[in-house]
Amino acid sequence: MGDVREQSGSGPPRVVLIIALSLGVLLAAGVATLGVLSGGTGQHARPDEGAAANTTADRGGPLALPPVKAPEANSADCATVLDALPDELRVDGSGVPRRELATPKPAGTVAWGDAEHDPISLRCGLTAPAELKPTSKLMVISGVSWLPISSGETTTWLAVDRPVYVAVTGSNDTGIGPIQDVSRILDEHLPKQDVFD
Numbered sequence: 457m458g459d460v461r462e463q464s465g466s467g468p469p470r471v472v473l474i475i476a477l478s479l480g481v482l483l484a485a486g487v488a489t490l491g492v493l494s495g496g497t498g499q500h501a502r503p504d505e506g507a508a509a510n511t512t513a514d515r516g517g518p519l520a521l522p523p524v525k526a527p528e529a530n531s532a533d534c535a536t537v538l539d540a541l542p543d544e545l546r547v548d549g550s551g552v553p554r555r556e557l558a559t560p561k562p563a564g565t566v567a568w569g570d571a572e573h574d575p576i577s578l579r580c581g582l583t584a585p586a587e588l589k590p591t592s593k594l595m596v597i598s599g600v601s602w603l604p605i606s607s608g609e610t611t612t613w614l615a616v617d618r619p620v621y622v623a624v625t626g627s628n629d630t631g632i633g634p635i636q637d638v639s640r641i642l643d644e645h646l647p648k649q650d651v652f653d
């Protein structure tokens with residue numbers, strides 16, 4: 457019978473104990489993973505909070521953006537960025553116009569979108585997200601360092617090398633045209649700085 461051994465004693469069989477311990481470890485790992493993916497409950501706001509609203513169902517009417525922690529939203533740097541933003545962003549070669557925001561409109565926010573394009577939102581003055589670490593993989597687009605954070609059907613691109621954090625959220629199908637447009641504005645109007653001091 458090879459490696460099969462009889463167990464003596466009155467306790468549960470060894471196989472049952474191993475399975476029970478394995479299930480406990482898997483449950484703990486699952487809970488930890490869920491906490492990381494959901495952003496936890498720490499002090500840092502996820503820039504893509506509420507981004508689930510950016511779906512094809514929200515292509516008409518004023519776009520509701522939920523409030524997030526954005527302590528620098530009313531700063532001079534954010535005012536400079538917001539004033540310089542274009543009336544249209546490029547998506548797949550076509551211009552996507554500015555979109556009206558529902559009230560109450562969070563400070564430091566702008567959006568674009570129309571009947572043919574999912575909403576694209578921009579938030580300025582956010583707090584650093586928990587995902588931003590020295591080991592984070594950043595992408596440099598048109599001279600600006602971005603941290604992409606994917607969540608379901610949306611991606612938030614967070615500019616991390618300027619005096620204020622700027623987040624652009626859109627559907628995964630949007631591409632990087634809007635990020636290129638915003639990068640040029642950030643590169644022209646805000647000084648570059650180290651990501652980590």
